[in-house]
Amino acid sequence: MSRYQQASHVFWRCQYHIVWTPKYRFRILKDNVGKEVWRCIQVYSAQLGCEVVELNVQIDHVHLVIKVPPKISISKLMGALKGKIALKLFSKFPHLRKNKMWGNRFWQRGYFVDSVGINEDIIRRYVRHQEKMERQEQAELALD
Structure with missing residues (x-):
């Protein structure tokens, strides 16, 4: 199987690592809210013709590695x-709406995006194991 995908007049492999957070980096993406975010990302990405490669919803941010057709901008x-x-x-x-701090906006305005190239395996592993690494760092900080 080729690493590239094909459309009518183009061969492409546009893959991105994207990270974004809820407003004020609230630790709100847990339990059913986190599961719904995960499900929505899968559904809405597929509707746009994108392919989710890796997805990790943490309680205060989202990591996504996704293949995006060249006709869609990030x-x-x-x-x-x-x-x-x-x-x-x-x-x-x-x-969630009852918290006046939201101001009808759930997410922070910006996001982080990086194209995934030669380091694809490293980035995918980082996204997959990000929660475990974060817990280890917090445990080390608690010991200090």
């Missing part, structure tokens, strides 16, 4: 994901 992808997920969360979990 800003369009992130606008769609963050916008649709926020609307879904506010409707499914009305208690």
